[in-house]
Every structure is written in structure tokens, then in C-alpha cells.
Amino acid sequence: MARIGFIGLGNMGAPMARNLVKAGHAVTVFDLSPAALQSVPGATPAESAAAAATGAAFVFTMLPAGPHVREAYLGAGGIAAASPAEAVLVDCSTIDVATAREVAEGGGRAFLDAPVSGGVMGAEAGTLTFMVGGDAAAFAAVETLLLQMGRAAIHCGAAGAGQAAKACNNMMLAATMLVTCEAFVLAEKLGLSHQALFDVASKSSGQSWSLTTYCPVPGPVPGSPANRDYVPGFSANLMLKDLGLALGAAQAAGVELPVGETALAVYRRFVEAGGGAKDFSGAIETIRDSG
């Protein structure tokens, strides 16, 4: 049993913290929202992030974006200063690489960036994938806990490498999803049925996760969000956020990524047209409307 602080109990953090309680750990939780603070039965609610971190061997955070993470760790009354010197601090939020490195360097504690893929369903089922940047010994110390919230934990390299992996992966996902949407729209225009395109492409070189698991048209993959009017899943708002992080990192690194830029522009259009809360595969509507 480990003593754990968990801060940020939203759609993702609450089920992750519940899985740590289920695994038998002593979990102290904090969230700015009083309702969220009560969402982890068996955990001890704290009055602040610092109070949740005091005395903890491990501290997890699952917060909206980089500024929240910087403030929570390095701000006045922050987690870094409040936690024991030997604590391992693990940020599971999706944030920019630069902030992840800044918090790793500035906190004076072992700090890992450990964003996840798998979404709310994965958080609830304990099947997340963690991609982790930071010290290898700190990763080894926390790996068992990660595997109590997920089914895979991959050490990707030094500080920031987890966020870099997440940004690269989600940019690939965005691009394959959008070109899959375009292929279905083109098929519609050419009189080719959705099912026929699916049957061919799923057994050919056009095959991808976006097609075979998350097919953006209803029918071929009964469980995909297209079959329930694009209720997420993974929202277009979050995809737009992740693309912004990837393209921001690319700009800082001095590399031009025209396909990623185009994906970001399409998602911005879909979100501005009111699609932000829909699943990201719903961007097929924007592509249809542009024709």
C-alpha cells in the first residue's frame, strides 16, 4: 500500500483515483470543485493541493492544461514544495513539452510527465496507456501504480518525452481520421457504398485504427461514435487542443508540418461550426459541408 496524493478529479482523474483506491492504496484527493472532491469513495478529501501532497510518496495530477500544471506544482503553496523530498510527482495531464520540462527542472523533486491515451472509458476500465518522460528510476518506482490505472506504461525518454509522444501520436490520429473521412465523402460522391469502401480498405493498404476501430460513418463498425450521432469518445475540442500542442512544439523546434497544419485548420473549422463537444470523427460533417 502506498500513500498517494491525487489532484484533479475531472472526467479522467476521478476514475483513475478510484482505481488506485480499489487497488488498496491510501489516497488523499483534491479538486477545486467541491462536487469533484466527493467523487472518489474511500479517498480522503484534502483542503488544498499542498495538503494532498504532504506526506505522500507519490503525487498524481490530472489537470486541464499547462498553466494549471505549472501553478499547481511551482506556484505559492505548490505541490513540489509541500511534498516529501523523496516523493515521485507524476503529471498525467496533456500539456506542452516546454512546461513539462520547466516543472521537471523547477520543482526539486523527481517529476514524470505521463500523459495517457484511452479516454474516459479507458480511465474507468483501468486500460489506459501511459507515455512517460523523466528519470528511469522514478519511472521504475511508479510503474506498478501506473499499471493499476492502465494496461501499458512506456518509458519514452527524458523529461518532456511523454508529452512529445502524445503530441506526435495524436497528430497521426488526426490526420488518418481526416483522410479516412475524406475517402468516405469521396466514395459518396462516386456512388461507392460505405460498406464496400470499408470492406476493401480494411483489407488493403488504406487500413488504419481510424477506419477499423473508429469508422467515421455509421454501419461498418457498430461500436464507433458515428453510430450514436458522434457522442464522444474523444471530443473535437480535445483533438484541437492536442493538435495545437503538436504544432506549437513543431514551431518551437523549427519544423514545418503541412499535413498537421491542415488537420488543425479542419478541426478549428469543425469546432467553430459547433462541433467541439462531438466526437472528433464527426469532422466528416465539416468535410461534407465544404463540398
Ligand code: NAD
Ligand atoms: P476535466 O475538465 O474533466 O477535469 C479537470 C479537473 O481539474 C476539474 O475537475 C477541475 O476542477 C480540476 N482543476 C483545475 N484546476 C485545478 C487546480 N489548480 N487544482 C485542483 N483541481 C483543479 O478534464 P479531463 O477530461 O479530466 O482531462 C484532464 C486532462 O487529461 C487534460 O489535460 C486532457 O487533455 C487530458 N486527457 C483527456 C482525455 C479525455 O478523453 N477526457 C483523454 C486523454 C487525455
